[in-house]
Amino acid sequence: MAERMLLERGRIFDTDTACFIPAEMLIEDGMIAAIGAPGTLSRDGARILDADGALVAPGLVDIHTHGRAGGDFNSADVPLLRKMARSYLDAGVTTVMPTLASAPLDSFGEAADRIAAVAEAAPVGARLIGLHLEGRYLNPKKRGAHAAELVAPLDGDELTALVARMRRGFGGQCPFRIAAALELDADGSFTRAALAAGLKISLGHTEATYAQALAAVRAGANCFTHLYNAMSPLHHRAGGAPLACFDSGAFGEVICDGFHIAPEMVGLAYRMLGEERLVLISDSMEGTGCPDGDYTIAGLPVTVRDGKAYTIEGNIAGSTLDLFQGVCNLAKFCDIPFSRALLCATVNPARAAGIDHMVGSLRVGLHADFLLLDERQGEIVLRAAYVGGVCMTGVAE
Numbered sequence: 001m002a003e004r005m006l007l008e009r010g011r012i013f014d015t016d017t018a019c020f021i022p023a024e025m026l027i028e029d030g031m032i033a034a035i036g037a038p039g040t041l042s043r044d045g046a047r048i049l050d051a052d053g054a055l056v057a058p059g060l061v062d063i064h065t066h067g068r069a070g071g072d073f074n075s076a077d078v079p080l081l082r083k084m085a086r087s088y089l090d091a092g093v094t095t096v097m098p099t100l101a102s103a104p105l106d107s108f109g110e111a112a113d114r115i116a117a118v119a120e121a122a123p124v125g126a127r128l129i130g131l132h133l134e135g136r137y138l139n140p141k142k143r144g145a146h147a148a149e150l151v152a153p154l155d156g157d158e159l160t161a162l163v164a165r166m167r168r169g170f171g172g173q174c175p176f177r178i179a180a181a182l183e184l185d186a187d188g189s190f191t192r193a194a195l196a197a198g199l200k201i202s203l204g205h206t207e208a209t210y211a212q213a214l215a216a217v218r219a220g221a222n223c224f225t226h227l228y229n230a231m232s233p234l235h236h237r238a239g240g241a242p243l244a245c246f247d248s249g250a251f252g253e254v255i256c257d258g259f260h261i262a263p264e265m266v267g268l269a270y271r272m273l274g275e276e277r278l279v280l281i282s283d284s285m286e287g288t289g290c291p292d293g294d295y296t297i298a299g300l301p302v303t304v305r306d307g308k309a310y311t312i313e314g315n316i317a318g319s320t321l322d323l324f325q326g327v328c329n330l331a332k333f334c335d336i337p338f339s340r341a342l343l344c345a346t347v348n349p350a351r352a353a354g355i356d357h358m359v360g361s362l363r364v365g366l367h368a369d370f371l372l373l374d375e376r377q378g379e380i381v382l383r384a385a386y387v388g389g390v391c392m393t394g395v396a397e
Contacts, residue, residue, distance in 0.1 A: 003030075003047075003389075004027070004045050005046055005049055006024060006041060006043055006046040007027065007049045008051065009024075009050055010023070010024070010025070010053070010055070010056040010372070011053070012024075012025055012362055013057045013058060013342065014362075018340050018342070018343055019339060020339060022038055024036060024037075024038055024039075025041075025056070025362065026041050027389040030388030031365065031366070031368055031388075032362060032363060032364050032368050035362065051372060054383055055372070056371070057342060057373055058094075058360055058370060059094025059346075059371055059385060060092050060094060060371070061345065061359055063279070063281060063352060063353045064282070065088075065099050065282045065283065066099050066101055066286070066318055067285055068084055068091075068285075068287075068289050069084050069087035069290065070286055070290055071083065072285065072296065072297065073098040074101060074111050076114065077114060078114055078117050078118055081117075082118055082124050085124055085125030086124060086125035086392070086393075088125060089385050089387065090125075091324055092371055093126050093282075094126055094369035094371070094386075094387050095127045096127070097132045097175070098128055098131060099133075099283075100131065100132070100133050101135040101297060102146040103135060103150060104150070105158075105162070108165070108166055109162075109168065112131060112165075112168070112169055112170075113168070115131065116169030117169065119174075123388060123390075127367065127369060129359065130174045130175030130176055130177070130353065131166055131167075132178070132353075133162075133176070134178075134225065135151075136151060136152045137151075137152065137153075137154045137179075137181065137190070138151050138179075138204070138206075139181035139183070139207050141207055142231060143205060144229070144316070144317075145300055145302065145311050145315055154180060154181070154184050154185045154190040156192065156193030157193070159193050159197070163197045164197075175200075175354055175355050176198065177201075177223075178194055178200075180194075180201065180202075181205055181206040181207070181208070182206065182208065183207060183208040183209070185216075188219060191216070200222055200223065200352065200354050201216075201220055202221060202224060202253070203217075203221045203224050203231075203250075204224065204225025204226065204230065205230045206230070206231050208231070208232060210241070210244045213232075213240075213241040213244030213245070213248070214244045217249070222352065223250055224244075224245040224251070225253055226253050226255055226283055228242055228260075249277070251277050251279045251352040252278060252279065253280075253352075254269055254280055254330075254344075255283050255319050255326070256333065257319055257321040257325075257329065259308055259319070260283075260316060263329075264333075266334065267333055270336075271334075275336075276343075280323060280327060280341075280345040280348075280349070281323070282321045282322065282323045282326065283319045284318060284319055285297045285309055285317060285320070288319070288321070288322070292304045300317065302317040302318070324345075327344070328379075346361065347360040348360075368388055368389040369387050369388065371385050371386070372385075
């Protein structure tokens with residue numbers, strides 16, 4: 001008999017209206033089986049979870065994150081990956097798309113195998129879904145914290161073989177995103193190879209002009225990697241990649257810490273992209289959730305000072321942002337309700353990564369991954385996080 005749990009006395013987030021609505025939710029075997037008005041769902045054989053008036057939100061979805069809790073997805077072993085998954089969950093993230101930065105070519109497959117070993121097992125923290133390759137195929141002039149010797153030309157044949165190898169631990173299939181400087185894809189063969197392999201493509205670490213960036217979207221890219229950062233600038237004489245993102249209909253990733261992007265420029269991105277296309281990411285590195293000190297990312301040493309990560313050259317090296325704080329920041333920077341900012345860290349990233357049929361909303365047929373939130377003195381705080389209907393953090397039921 002299916003395991004049943006009924007969540008009652010909660011205000012459940014409705015993605016279509018971006019509102020929290022009094023409702024109850026039936027969960028069977030870790031999946032959402034029904035949502036209805038209070039008192040309308042069958043309680044037969046169901047364990048009751050009393051939400052006690054909490055806001056019930058979809059778990060946050062981070063599709064661009066390199067690590068946290070002292071671990072990096074490029075190098076972490078299985079025990080450390082499990083620790084990282086729990087740390088993500090403690091910060092309100094229930095789904096992570098592990099992001100691999102530039103590294104020696106052979107190491108990508110080994111890292112993917114370790115990630116698959118955790119992803120394919122029962123969740124012990126945040127759910128690991130798919131892979132995100134942000135590395136190697138970048139414009140050397142916009143490599144940021146990626147080591148120069150690890151950046152390589154865009155090669156469609158190499159990509160096809162690499163993706164097949166990285167997917168091996170997942171039985172040959174898993175959602176996959178890639179960030180690349182598509183202005184360097186002169187004949188379009190790299191883009192075609194990525195699309196043929198079923199990848200979602202993001203334009204990133206790029207010197208693409210406005211016209212080149214629009215052409216990349218027309219060719220198949222659906223997102224812009226960490227908007228404004230490591231790309232041609234928005235300028236009054238040349239719109240660059242940011243304006244192309246605004247005009248193209250693509251998603252735009254935003255690191256909403258007030259450091260990578262000034263709050264007023266976050267506001268501009270929100271006004272141009274709207275709550276349908278802005279995707280909040282953490283771009284977090286291994287020092288996230290850890291004290292200031294020395295760490296690494298993408299093959300380079302990094303120092304975290306006052307919660308900000310820098311390379312030896314002084315370049316920004318990822319972030320130490322919790323995605324939940326990013327949602328709160330977006331609401332503050334743009335003077336919008338928390339509920340509307342929440343869309344940008346739940347359904348939008350899920351859609352951008354092609355995993356919205358699994359996570360990102362509280363809908364029948366999706367994983368029962370959700371947060372219980374409380375309103376305290378005008379602030380939204382995390383009470384507990386559930387993955388597959390099981391409480392794994394915060395105040396246990």
